[in-house]
Amino acid sequence: MRVPVAWLRSYCDPGLSAAEIADVLTMSGIKVERLHRAGVGDPSAFVIGRVLDAERHPNADRLSVCRVDDGSGEPRTIVCGAPNVAGGQTVAVARPGAVMPDGTELGEAKLRGVRSSGMILAEDELGIGTDHSGILVLEEDGLPPGTPLAEALAIADELIEVEITPNRPDAMGVYGVARDVHAVTGAPLAEDPTAFDVEPAGADRAEEHAHVEIADTEVCLRFTARVFEDVEVGPSPPWLKQRLMAAGQRPISNVVDITNYVMLTCGQPLHAFDLDEVRGSRIVVRRAREDEAMTTLDGVERRFSSDVALVCDSEGPSGIAGVMGGQVSEVSAKTTRVLMEAATWVGPNIMRTSRALGLRTEASARFEKGLHPELAMAGQRLAARLMVELCGARLVPGTLDAYPRPVAPRRVKLRLGRIGSLLGEPMPEDEVHTVLERLGFEVAPDGSGRLAAVVPPSRDGDVQREADLIEEVARIHGLDRLPATLPARRRAVGRLRPAQRLRRRLEDALRDRGLSEVVAYSFTSPSALDRLRVDPADALAIRNPLSEEGSVMRPLLLPGLLDAARHNAAHGRPGLRLFESAHVYAAAGAGEGGDGSDPVQMAEAAPRGALPARERHHLAGLLTEAAPSTWRAEARVADFYAARGLVEALLAIAGVEWRAEPGARPFLHPGRSATVRGAADGRELGWIGELHPLVAREWEVPAAAAFELDADAIDELEPDRGQDGYRDLTSFPAVVQDIAIVVDEGISAARIEAAVRAGAGDLLRSVRIFDLYRGEQLGAGRKSLALRLEFRAPDRTLTDAEVAARRSEIEAALAEIGGALRA
Amino acid sequence: MAEPAAKRRLEELGAEAEAAVAATGAASELEDVRVRYLGRRSELTAALRSIGDLPAEERGAVGQAANAVRVRLEEMIAERVASLEADELERRLEQDRVDVTLLGDPAFPTGHLHLVSEIRRELEDVFVGLGFTVLEGPEVEYEYYNFTALNHPPSHPARLPQDTFYLSDRVLLRTHTSPMQVRAMEAGGPPIYVVVPGRVYRPDTPDATHVPMFHQLEGLAIDEDITLGDLRGVLLEFARAVFGPSRQVRLRPGYFPFTEPSVEVDVSCFVCDGTGAVGSERCPTCKGEAWIEILGAGMVDPNVLGYVEDSGYDPERVQGFAFGMGIERIAMLKYGVPDLRMLWENDVRLLEQFGA
């Protein structure tokens, strides 16, 4: 909202600069976005002048050559193109060098051979109106030539642009803003401009001219209307035009300008009907019928849903309630009878309508914040005064007032002690008193540390409880004056939970092994899941996605990594090593989502800690390169074992015993993928594998290996990791034996190791496969593995005989899986 | 007494051998010399062996002379061996010289944490230091936790599908980390000091300053006597830890449905040191305002406590503050990231700039 500073000062002038006023507002709750100037440059170049005489230009029919007394002694010659210029007029003159509102500087110029020294101004040229039909002719009013123009007209103004929070509809009017300035600075506040009404005239009654009715009380809290007769529609006086212009409203005609002016003053939007065009002289407020249509003031035909509230006459809609009037009963130059509407609409309904129609107006911006019904009559009073004063209108006695449920003033109690205990600094009772009174509250102390405050209607929506009153006191006192203290801590200790520490360790491990972390959108497209051979129907779908691209919640992290890989590969950056650490999502299964009942129904009441979906924290990596190339080594392409090595490292850090089982996911190479399972209970922890070549091709990514682990599952497996305590470092020497065995291709390393361990018994401390060999002399379908075995006893040095005995046991165990020791 | 001829011969032999040792250029030649003069068939060995054949009065002198020659020769050879080996090592080392300016074998080039993770961890650590525990929570959330229990009336515009992603009538993607305030209080009574980092979602069409997914960090402190002054103190510590030791914070009135009083918190600009100007130019970071809006906060609204009253949060007995900040906003401010969309593009050229 634009607040013209001169207008603001007319209600409360704290003797501060505009910048200082802006600071006051920002620090008391009306955030100033911008401070700027409007109107002309240096006002001293603009003066009152008198046209001494005006003669036709010798070389141009449409121009006049005027001699103008501008108070400088010597009359100046000004060539003027306005048709209405004439000798004797009091006019606005810009001297050469003047800077116009659009920023152009006025120079001396020769017009068709006559030197023109200055300019006689029209109101649009001064930025105080829109009229360009002729020069602005001023009332004489005893203003001698040479008087600064600024004394007669507000030709330059400072503007404060403010952002009003939804709880402050009172600040959507200049007077409301002035009240905050008054409350903070204590500078006197002018009487409320809506306080006075005007005496009606005549013996008729408003009820005889028109009828109003609220047919739907869910959209309208109050509908008031007054009737004006003998209205003379015409231009508004300069002061009114200037205030509207400064506030960003275009002057239209006195009647329309009055509605806007009242709104800008006190925040209550009004609407003026040409009463003769109100069909049936009858106004009914109701909701639209589905698909009902109307042409609004902006000339657009609009269709409505049945949620939209309409102001109708006896033949149909004549305005969208609280948003914009219709053309049908618009005030025109011919209007003589006006029905002035001031209504109170239900804020959320106006907001929905405004959003649905994509039509946000000055009126809707105010109504959507929720106005108090009392404000409607305040607006009527100010409007009536101006209608009589500026349009020569007669106010017909009586106000048509449909107000089905009158709202009583609200009283709120405040314990003074609560202020200090909430803010951290006590506040003297008289300051509390003063602040609340300045804000328009009626305050009654009860002498025992409490007071009762009657809330002014304009603040009713925001101030309903003790805490709200404390906020009022605090914001005017100055939140920034509060002390900076630290909580007196009790019991609580700050820390990361073990699961959080573990996750950081795992992320760091990947980072230190050359992987860079990506952050990808949590949502993906069903087609992306299709490309992974994952059924999109199983993923949680967003009802109102921004696009199909982000319409389902991802059930695994891989698509984000693939997107990142594609992006980088497409930009010529090979050798990718990426990871992500984030949630994945699935529908809550039975037993989840609370007690297993339908999560949707559940949440009607308090869900009491239930989770609406199954969310897990995953850790996934993708590599196209196992090791980068250097000047003396080729890059190594990432394969299954590169990914597996990372999983080994991660699970070793987590202290998890695990095993890999062949085959895993449809998007992986069927022969080069594995499911990762916990050794203890076989619980699935994730997968490892090379991307299926078709998947890689469809995603336009290079061949890559990847893994994805369920970090939550890992954490659940090992809740007391690292707490095994000290283990004795035995000093008895180990016996190391290397053996080579030949087995069928189909026998996995895990089975061989299991056989070796079974045969070796508990003297075997470790077994490691250090070579794999295939060759003709082994025969087709056979492979040879070299194993290094370490035997050790905790209590003695092993003898050769003991080890030899174990070796033959191992041989026997291997024979069972078709293996033989190689010589 | 005339010297025996045998002794003279030994001395000649000694001199000859010394010359031969000195003339050697390699350890292998030296071995030849050793065999020639000290070997089993050498003249010296023969001389020592035949001492017994000499007249008795010559035996002592010749024997001593022969031993002296042998000892000296052995010493000389040892010295010569050492010197030759040293020369050879030096030569070999010289040949082994490498170009030290070539890159070393990478142990493994370190990767990077995402900028958002890096900042998130920094914030977590600051608040852990201030006594807060770190919590996380679900991103798919009930409307109840996201809005209702946070004192958003049923008609609140933030509930509209224009501002919130919905999965069903009552289930949505959380629009802020604040629902964890209620979940945390339900899970345990006061006192409570927690921060909650995490992803949040709003259906904003992406542009330089809006993305439909971003990260927040929520804070909540409830105890018997937490004040707005405590909020100010905690946020001052936070601002100084994250933006530099001379920072100030400024509290302005704000509006949030779930806090009362509500405040907007500004931090003095760390680029222009709160002056609004860099040299003679307007400061680009704070746009000349000297303050930067950094987060929203306030005292937890009694209505919110009312929703968890049976977990021990009687609004007449306990009170506290809550705050919420955008992690990306801090990234943009602190590191000058110009466009939020870049953060989720995952271009390695950007990833590699942070989080090493």
Ligand SMILES: [Zn+2]
């Ligand atoms: Zn700055």
